Amino acid sequence: MKEKISFRDSRFYPVFFMIILSAILTFILAFSYQLSKDRVQMYQVLSLQTNLLDLFKGEISELNNKLINDYTPDEINKLYNKYITKRTLQNPLGFHYYEFIQNGNRSGYVFLVSAKGLWSTIKLLVAIDPDFSNYLGIKIINQGETPGLGARITEDWFQEQFTGKRFHQGDKFIKLQMIEEGEDPEADQVSQITGATVSSKAVITAIQDELETLYKQNFGSGKVN
Amino acid sequence: MSKKEIFIKSAFTENAIWVQILGICSALAVTNQMKNSLVMGLGVIFTLALSMFTISMIRSLIPSRVRMMAQTFIIAFYVILVDLFLKAVLPDVSQQLGPYVGLIITNCIIMGRAEAFAIKNTPLDSMIDGIGAGVGYTLVLLIISFIRELFGFGAIFGYQVLGSWWTRWSIMVMAPSAFFLLAMLIWIVEIRKRKKA
Numbered sequence: 283m284k285e286k287i288s289f290r291d292s293r294f295y296p297v298f299f300m301i302i303l304s305a306i307l308t309f310i311l312a313f314s315y316q317l318s319k320d321r322v323q324m325y326q327v328l329s330l331q332t333n334l335l336d337l338f339k340g341e342i343s344e345l346n347n348k349l350i351n352d353y354t355p356d357e358i359n360k361l362y363n364k365y366i367t368k369r370t371l372q373n374p375l376g377f378h379y380y381e382f383i384q385n386g387n388r389s390g391y392v393f394l395v396s397a398k399g400l401w402s403t404i405k406l407l408v409a410i411d412p413d414f415s416n417y418l419g420i421k422i423i424n425q426g427e428t429p430g431l432g433a434r435i436t437e438d439w440f441q442e443q444f445t446g447k448r449f450h451q452g453d454k455f456i457k458l459q460m461i462e463e464g465e466d467p468e469a470d471q472v473s474q475i476t477g478a479t480v481s482s483k484a485v486i487t488a489i490q491d492e493l494e495t496l497y498k499q500n501f502g503s504g505k506v507n
Numbered sequence: 508m509s510k511k512e513i514f515i516k517s518a519f520t521e522n523a524i525w526v527q528i529l530g531i532c533s534a535l536a537v538t539n540q541m542k543n544s545l546v547m548g549l550g551v552i553f554t555l556a557l558s559m560f561t562i563s564m565i566r567s568l569i570p571s572r573v574r575m576m577a578q579t580f581i582i583a584f585y586v587i588l589v590d591l592f593l594k595a596v597l598p599d600v601s602q603q604l605g606p607y608v609g610l611i612i613t614n615c616i617i618m619g620r621a622e623a624f625a626i627k628n629t630p631l632d633s634m635i636d637g638i639g640a641g642v643g644y645t646l647v648l649l650i651i652s653f654i655r656e657l658f659g660f661g662a663i664f665g666y667q668v669l670g671s672w673w674t675r676w677s678i679m680v681m682a683p684s685a686f687f688l689l690a691m692l693i694w695i696v697e698i699r700k701r702k703k704a
Contacts, residue, residue: 296570303577307584314588318595325598402606426606430539430659430680477677 328355330423331362334392337409337419338365338382341389366392373499382409390418393496397488400480402426404435408489410449414497419445420489425481432481440482443472444489455494458486510635517624517639523616524647524689525696530616534648535685537607541664544652546600548645550589550611552638558582558617559625559637566626578621579612586612616640651688655679 289295335342335358336350344361353361365384371377380392390412396405404425409418420441427433434440448456448470460474460482467473474482508516523529530551537543558581562569569577590608593601601608611617620640625633656662659679661669678684 290570296573299568299570300573300576300580303580307580311584311587311591314591318591321595322591322598325594329598428536430543430656476675477680 324355328358331358331366333407333421333423334366334380334382335361337392337407337421338390341382341384371496371500377496379496388412393493394423395488395492395496397484397492399425399427399484400432400478401428404481404484404488406485406488408493410493414450414501415448417444417447417449417489420485422485427478427481431475432478434475434478435481435485440473440475443467447472449490449493450497455490458490460486508632510632513632513635514639514642517620517636518643518646522643522647522696523619523640524644525693527616527619528693529619530614530644531689533607533610533614534644534651534689535682536610538648538652538685539655539659539680541649541652541656543607544648545645547607547611548641548648550586550608551614551616551644552641553589554582554585554611555617555620555637555641556634557637558585559620559633560630561585562621562625563628563630563633569626574626575618575622578618578626582617582621583612616644647689647692650692651685654688655684659684 332350335345339345339350342361342365350358365382367381367383369379369381371379378394381388382390382392390409391414392407392409394405395408396403398404402425404427405423407421407423409420410416411418422436422441425433425435427435447458450456456470459471460479461467461471463473463476465473472486521527524531524534533547533551537547558578561581562578586609589611590601593608620633620637624636628636653663656664656679657668658676660675661667661673676684
């Protein structure tokens with residue numbers, strides 16, 4: 283005779299249990315995501331605007347030596363609207379870049395470039411003067427490199443050393459050389475981070491090779507708008 | 508067992524790292540700076556406390572055949588909540604930690620405590636056991652990162668304590684040094700244990 287087994291012991295119970303558990307947990311997660319979505323997005327926009335303004339901090343009179351991080355989101359938004367114009371490239375179609383405009387004069391371009399690091403794709407903003415001859419600055423905005431090694435590309439000294447380095451002169455594109463950390467870099471040389479050659483190299487590749495391609499396709503002789 | 512005994516046993520006598528040799532991967536990865544170790548430790552303590560509590564609460568409902576699946580699910584649930592919270596409230600910390608928050612899910616200490624303790628004890632005891640295991644884990648991370656950051660960067664918690672005369676030991680910054688330090692730590696603990704016995 284067949285014994286009647288309870289639902290708890292049947293083979294359907296585990297399936298039933300997992301479905302209920304998934305439904306409850308997923309619902310709570312989706313709910314929390316909806317709650318936090320706007321804030322997360324606001325922080326992302328704000329962080330991009332802050333980084334763009336920070337690249338031109340020397341030229342913004344309102345800042346007068348105050349740190350950009352001391353400003354409220356509204357003030358940053360106002361400054362952004364005053365100085366920065368978002369534009370779109372034809373090649374690749376839909377690629378965004380930014381122009382810094384003061385009193386009707388364009389004082390620089392900013393591009394979002396990226397390159398493969400050791401573990402992650404490193405994304406950074408690179409600001410360049412209107413002639414495409416010297417870098418005005420770089421800003422790492424996204425990276426997942428080893429903390430303490432590759433992640434040190436976000437340290438100020440590493441990013442600031444690119445300011446004023448040559449990108450392109452005449453029809454020649456400058457190749458920046460890496461030297462050991464702690465040595466004194468000369469023109470066209472930058473210090474790499476000890477123990478993080480790949481991450482350091484990726485930053486240079488992004489601002490040299492990718493910018494070179496963008497320049498040739500959109501701004502090269504006769505194409506400057 | 509009293510609550511205090513549960514805590515001490517979980518944090519020290521049966522420390523996840525130096526006795527059970529669990530959670531080694533993350534101990535190698537984040538211990539070259541004390542700040543990262545501390546935040547990682549806090550994330551693990553939080554996840555352990557809440558997921559052990561939840562798993563223990565529903566332990567009589569979890570079918571034993573799919574119990575690991577259910578445990579992983581609950582752990583992942585809390586880790587994603589932590590991640591969302593950091594993104595929405597502390598975006599700077601979230602940016603710094605990058606992928607490490609998500610990696611808490613794979614920390615085998617959490618799964619270990621769920622299997623060894625939470626599945627057969629009361630919710631409150633399980634939570635204390637979870638916090639204990641997390642504190643023990645954080646303690647080891649901080650000890651190792653203290654040595655690594657001091658010798659590797661001449662700093663403690665990011666503050667430069669050794670001057671520019673200090674030659675930084677590159678090996679301390681890289682993962683292999685954690686292997687040596689961890690092994691030495693286990694060695695010291697073992698020696699003390701044998702002396703006592």
